[in-house]
Amino acid sequence: xxxxxxxxxxxxxxxxxxxxxxxxxxxxxxxxxxxxxxxxxxxxxxxxxxxxxxxxxxxxxxxxxxxxxxxxxxxxxxxxxxxxxxxxxxxxxxxxxxxxxxxxxxxxxxxxxxxxxxxxxxxxxxxxxxxxxxxxxxxxxxxxxxxxxxxxxxxxxxxxxxxxxxxxxxxxxxxxxxxxxxxxxxxxxxxxxxxxxxxxxxxxx
Amino acid sequence: xxxxxxxxxxxxxxxxxxxxxxxxxxxxxxxxxxxxxxxxxxxxxxxxxxxxxxxxxxxxxxxxxxxxxxxxxxxxxxxxxxxxxxxxxxxxxxxxxxxxxxxxxxxxxxxxxxxxxxxxxxxxxxxxxxxxxxxxxxxxxxxxxxxxxxxxxxxxxxxxxxxxxxxxxxxxxxxxxxxxxxxxxxxxxxxxxxxxxxxxxxxxxxxxxxxxxxxxxxxxxxxxxxxxxxxxxxxxxxxxxxxxxxxxxxxxxxxxxxxxxxxxxxxxxxxxxxxxxxxxxxxxxxxxxxxxxxxxxxxxxxxxxxxxxxxxxxxxxxxxxxxxxxxxxxxxxxxxxxxxxxxxxxxxxxxxxxxxxxxxxxxxxxxxxxxxxxxxxxxxxxxxxxxxxxxxxxxxxxxxxxxxxxxxxxxxxxxxxxxxxxxxxxxxxxxxxxxxxxxxxxxxxxxxxxxxxxxxxxxxxxxxxxxxx
Numbered sequence: 159x160x161x162x163x164x165x166x167x168x169x170x171x172x173x174x175x176x177x178x179x180x181x182x183x184x185x186x187x188x189x190x191x192x193x194x195x196x197x198x199x200x201x202x203x204x205x206x207x208x209x210x211x212x213x214x215x216x217x218x219x220x221x222x223x224x225x226x227x228x229x230x231x232x233x234x235x236x237x238x239x240x241x242x243x244x245x246x247x248x249x250x251x252x253x254x255x256x257x258x259x260x261x262x263x264x265x266x267x268x269x270x271x272x273x274x275x276x277x278x279x280x281x282x283x284x285x286x287x288x289x290x291x292x293x294x295x296x297x298x299x300x301x302x303x304x305x306x307x308x309x310x311x312x313x314x315x316x317x318x319x320x321x322x323x324x325x326x327x328x329x330x331x332x333x334x335x336x337x338x339x340x341x342x343x344x345x346x347x348x349x350x351x352x353x354x355x356x357x358x359x360x361x362x363x
Numbered sequence: 364x365x366x367x368x369x370x371x372x373x374x375x376x377x378x379x380x381x382x383x384x385x386x387x388x389x390x391x392x393x394x395x396x397x398x399x400x401x402x403x404x405x406x407x408x409x410x411x412x413x414x415x416x417x418x419x420x421x422x423x424x425x426x427x428x429x430x431x432x433x434x435x436x437x438x439x440x441x442x443x444x445x446x447x448x449x450x451x452x453x454x455x456x457x458x459x460x461x462x463x464x465x466x467x468x469x470x471x472x473x474x475x476x477x478x479x480x481x482x483x484x485x486x487x488x489x490x491x492x493x494x495x496x497x498x499x500x501x502x503x504x505x506x507x508x509x510x511x512x513x514x515x516x517x518x519x520x521x522x523x524x525x526x527x528x529x530x531x532x533x534x535x536x537x538x539x540x541x542x543x544x545x546x547x548x549x550x551x552x553x554x555x556x557x558x559x560x561x562x563x564x565x566x567x568x569x570x571x572x573x574x575x576x577x578x579x580x581x582x583x584x585x586x587x588x589x590x591x592x593x594x595x596x597x598x599x600x601x602x603x604x605x606x607x608x609x610x611x612x613x614x615x616x617x618x619x620x621x622x623x624x625x626x627x628x629x630x631x632x633x634x635x636x637x638x639x640x641x642x643x644x645x646x647x648x649x650x651x652x653x654x655x656x657x658x659x660x661x662x663x664x665x666x667x668x669x670x671x672x673x674x675x676x677x678x679x680x681x682x683x684x685x686x687x688x689x690x691x692x693x694x695x696x697x698x699x700x701x702x703x704x705x706x707x708x709x710x711x712x713x714x715x716x717x718x719x720x721x722x723x724x725x726x727x728x729x730x731x732x733x734x735x736x737x738x739x740x741x742x743x744x745x746x747x748x749x750x751x752x753x754x755x756x757x758x759x760x761x762x763x764x765x766x767x768x769x770x771x772x773x774x775x776x777x778x779x780x781x782x783x784x785x786x787x788x789x790x791x792x793x794x795x796x797x798x799x800x801x802x803x804x805x806x807x808x809x810x811x812x813x814x815x816x817x818x819x820x821x822x823x824x825x826x827x828x829x830x831x832x
Contacts, residue, residue, distance in 0.1 A: 218811035218830030222765040238717055246766035249829060250738035250748045251757060253765065260736050261752045266724060267732050276724055283715035338810030363812060363831065 188314060191227020194358055195343070199332070200351030204228065208331035208349070209305040209315040213324050217245060219338035220362030223256075225316060229288065230257030232314075237287025240280045242266045243273045245292055262287075274300050281307035281315050288314040302329045336360070365471040365480075365522070368509035369487070370499040371447070374464050376404045378443040379433045381495040382604050384618050389427075392435040393420060403435040431607070440464075446602070446626065447496065448594040453633035454487065459506070459591040465513070467506045467591065480520065494629070503527055506589050507540075507582040514538055524585060531583060532558040539583070545576055557583075600630050600641075600693040609648075609685035613678050616645075616689060620677065621670050623691040628666035637662025637699030643673060644690040645682070652690075655680055658730075659722055662697045668719055675726030742790045743798050744828060761786040762804060764814040764829030771826035774815055779825065780806045787819070804831065 187201030196202045204210055214221050229239050239262055241248065250260060266276050277291040281304060291304075296319065308315035317330070324335055324346060333347040342357040371377070380386050389409035395401040400420035412427045423430065444460055451458045454477065457469035470483065477483040484500060491498045501512035502520040508527055512519045515538060521527035534557045536549045554560055560568075560580065569577050581587035604619040620643075631638055639662045645653040655676050663669065724733050737753035739746060742760065744767055762783070784803030791797045800816040805825065807813065812831035817823065 216809060216811050217766060218764075218807075218813055218832050220832060222832040226765075244766075246768055246830065247748065248736055249744070249763050249765060249767040250736055251760060252763040253736070254738060254757065255763065256765075260738065261754070263736050263752070264721075265734055265736060266728065267734075268728050272728055276728065279720060279723060283717075283720040285715060285717040285720055341810060 188228065189231075190224075191231065192224070194360075198345065198354045198358065200348055204314055205331040205349060206314065207309050207312040209301065209308050209317060209329070210332040211301075211317050211319055211323075211328055211330040211334065213319050213321045213333065213335045215321045215336075215338060219336055220341065220360060221318065221336055223362040224334075224336070224343075224360075225290070226253075226256035226258065228314070229263075230259075232287040233259035233262040235287075236262065238262050238264065238285065240264045240266060240286050240289045242277050242280070242289065242291040243268055243294075244290075269294070274303070277315075278303055278307045280311075281313045282311045284311035284313060286311075286313055288316065290316045290318070292318045298327070298329065305329045305331070364469055365474075365502055365504060366506040366509045367468045367470045367484075367487075367500060367502045368462075368506065368513045369447075369451070369466040369468070369491070370501075370510075370513040371464050371466070371496055372499065373404065373406075373497045374443055375435055375440050376406055377496045378439055380406060382619055382622060383431075383607070386495075388431060389414070389429075390431045390433065391423065393432050394435040433607070442602075445597070446630075447494075449596050449630055449633055450490070450494070452594060452596050454483075457591075458594040460594060461506065461589070461591050462510050465510060467509065470502065484518075494626075505582065505585040506591065507579070508585065511538065511540055511583060514540070528584070532556065532561070536560065539579070541576060541579060545572060548572070596634065598696075600627055600638075600696070601690070602626055603688055603690040605688045606686065609687060611682060611685045613680075613682070616677060616686060617674060619689050620673060623689065624670040624673055625666045627691060627693060628664055628669060631664040631696065631699065634696065635699065636696040637664045638669070638693045638695070639663075639697055640695050641691060641693035643677065644692065645680075645686045646688040646690065647684040648687055650684060653680065653683065653686075657726075660725075661718055662699045663719075663722070664699055665719075668722065672722055672726040675723070679727075679729075742788050743796070744788075746791070746796075761802070762814075762831070764812075765832040766830040768828055768830075771816070771828045773824045774805070774807075774813070774827050775824060776807055778808045779815075782806055782812070788816075789819075802828070 187199070187203035188206055189196055189203040190199070212221060212224065233239055234257065241263070244265065253260060268276050273291065273293065274296065277289055280286050280289045296317065301317070304315055304317065321335060330347070331349040335344040335346055337344065341360050341362065343360040344357045345353040347353060375392055379392065380390060383390070387408055389412055390406045391402045391409050391414060392404040393400045394403040402414060402416050402418045402420065402423055404416055405414045409430055412430070414423050414426065414430070447466055448458050448460055451466050451468050455468040455470060455473050459467040461467055470480070474480060474483065477486065480502065487500065488498065499513050499517040501509050503509040503512050504521065504524055504527055508521065508531065511534070512521065512530065515534065519530065521530050535555060536546055536557065539557060549560065565577065578587065582589050602623060604623060606619065610616055627638065640656070640658045643655040643657065647653070657673055657676055659672070721733060734750040735752040737749045737751050738755060738757055739749055739753070740755045740757055741747050742758065782804040785801035787801055789799045799819040801819060802814060802816045803825065805813050805815050813827050814829035814831065815825035815827045817825055
C-alpha cells in the first residue's frame with residue numbers, strides 16, 4: 159500500500175462509476191402515470207424519444223391500462239396518438255372513460271412491412287405524441303429502425319410484442335414484461351439504470 | 364412604365380427537351396413534308412456532330428446516326444407560350460404574347476413587391492432556368508423597344524427615354540425589326556443606323572416608304588403606344604407529355620411525372636390556389652386511358668408533396684398496356700390557406716406536419732387504411748363506435764372493455780370465473796338488429812379479463828365480446 163486514497167476524493171474526481179446512480183437527470187422523462195413504475199424507472203418515466211417494448215402473453219391482462227394515463231395526458235394536451243394495426247377494435251366508451259381524447263387518436267390498418275413503414279413514418283415526422291404499434295413479426299433490424307426514427311422525431315414509441323421475444327436481444331430503451339398470473343410487471347431492460355430485481359405488483363383493474 | 368421582354372430563343376427545343384431524361388444526347392426537331400424532312404432546330408450536342416438547321420434529314424443521316432428526332436410541333440410551342448405566360452402572370456398583371464416566342468411584362472409596378480430590378484431579374488432568371496427554358500431579358504420604357512433590345516443583347520436595360528435613345532441610335536437598321544425589303548432599301552440608300560433614319564424629314568419618309576415604317580419608328584421611340592392583347596390565365600390545369608417510346612414500367616414514368624407535378628405547383632403558386640383533386644391519365648395505344656384519381660383531404664401545392672403522393676398512387680396501379688403519353692388534369696382549384704405555424708414551436712424537430720403525414724400514409728396504404736375513432740350513443744357494442752371522431756353525450760353504462768372483438772367467440776373454458784354481472788343490454792328493436800343479451804365480466808384461468816354474453820333465452824356457451832385490458 160504505497161498511498162491511501164480517500165474514498166470521497168475518488169468519487170468527487172468522477173473516476174469511479176457508481177452503479178446505483180441514475181445517469182439521466184430525474185424528472186426528464188415522461189411520467190407513466192403509475193407511481194410505482196415511475197419510482198423504479200430511470201428518469202422517472204418512459205424514456206423520451208425512444209422505443210419502449212411491452213411484452214405480453216395474451217390480450218386482456220392490463221396492457222392498455224398500463225398506457226392509458228400516458229395517452230390521456232398526451233391527447234388532452236393536444237398531441238396526436240397513432241395506433242398501428244391494433245389486434246382488436248378499441249372500444250370508444252372505455253377509452254373515453256380512461257380520459258383519452260378520441261379526436262387526437264388515429265388508427266392505421268396495415269400489415270407486415272406496411273405496418274413497419276407506417277410506424278417509422280409516424281415516428282420520424284415528429285407530428286405525433288406517441289405511436290403504438292402491434293408488430294406481428296419484427297426482427298432486430300426493424301426494431302432498430304423504429305428506435306432511430308423515434309430518436310429523430312422525438313416521439314414516444316411503444317411496441318407490443320409476444321412474450322417469447324423476451325429472451326431475444328432488442329435495441330429498445332425499455333423492455334417491460336406483463337405477467338397475468340400473478341398480475342405483475344417485470345422490467346428486463348432499462349437504459350440508464352439497473353432494472354429492479356423484484357417484479358412489481360400491477361393491480362390494473 | 365417599364366417593359367421587360369423575355370425572349371425564348373429555343374422554345375421548341377426546350378419544350379421537347381425538358382421531357383427527356385438526358386439533355387446531353389443529340390436531338391433534332393424535324394419539319395416539312397413527309398417526302399422532304401428538314402431539320403428545323405438542333406441542340407448543342409447535335410450541333411457538335413455537324414448538324415445544322417435547314418439540312419435535310421437524309422443529309423443528316425449520312426453525317427451521323429443515332430440522333431434522336433422529334434416533331435417541330437407548332438401546337439406544342441403555343442402550349443408552352445401559354446404556360447410561360449401563366450408563370451409570368453405571377454410577377455405582373457400585364458403580360459402579353461404580342462411577339463412570337465416572347466413574353467412582354469410590365470415590370471415598373473411590380474418593383475415595389477419584388478425589389479429592385481437587379482434582384483427581380485435574378486429571380487426571373489433563376490425560375491426560368493429551373494423550368495429549363497433558355498432566355499434573354501431586356502428592359503425598356505416601351506414594349507417595342509424592349510423587343511428590339513433583346514435582339515441586340517442579353518440583360519440590357521434602358522430605364523428612361525434618354526437612355527433608350529442613346530442605346531437605340533447606334534443600332535444598325537437590320538436590327539430594328541423592319542421588313543427585309545425596307546431594310547435593303549435603306550442600306551442601298553446608305554442609311555446604316557437608326558440615328559440616320561431619325562434625322563430624315565418625316566414627310567419624305569412617309570412619301571417614299573410604306574406607312575408601317577414611320578409607325579414602327581414612332582413606336583420604338585415611345586411616341587406612339589403599342590396596342591397589346593393581355594394574357595388571361597386559364598381556369599384549369601391540363602398538361603400532357605408525350606413519351607418518346609412505349610413505357611411499361613412505373614420507374615420510367617416518374618421523370619415525366621415529376622415535371623408535371625412541378626408545373627402544376629408553379630401554376631398553382633401563380634394563381635395563389637391549391638389543388639384538392641386531380642387526375643392522372645395514362646394514354647395507351649388502344650383502349651381507354653388508365654385514370655388515377657388523386658384526392659387530398661385539404662388543398663395543397665407543395666411540388667415535392669404532390670409528386671410523392673401521385674407516385675404513391677401510381678405505384679399501386681397495374682399498367683394494362685404500354686403508356687404512350689401522360690396527362691395531368693386539375694379542374695378543382697380551391698383557395699389555398701397556408702397553415703399557421705408558430706414562431707416558437709414547442710418541438711423544433713417537427714419537420715412534417717400531421718396533414719402531410721396523413722396524405723403520405725393514405726397515398727401508400729389506401730384511403731381506408733387510416734381512420735379515427737368516435738363513440739356513438741348506442742348501448743349495443745357493435746353500434747357504439749364509428750370511424751369519424753365525435754363527441755356525443757354518452758349514456759351511463761357499466762364497465763366497458765378496452766378491446767372489442769369484431770366477431771364474438773364462444774368460450775369453451777370450463778374454469779371461467781364470473782366476476783360481475785349480468786348486465787342486460789336490450790336494444791335495437793327499431794332497426795331490425797334487435798339484441799337481448801346478458802353481459803358478464805369473466806376471468807380466465809390464465810388471468811385474462813373478458814367481457815362475455817349469453818343471449819337471453821339460450822343456454823349455449825358464453826360468447827366473448829371484448830377484453831378488459
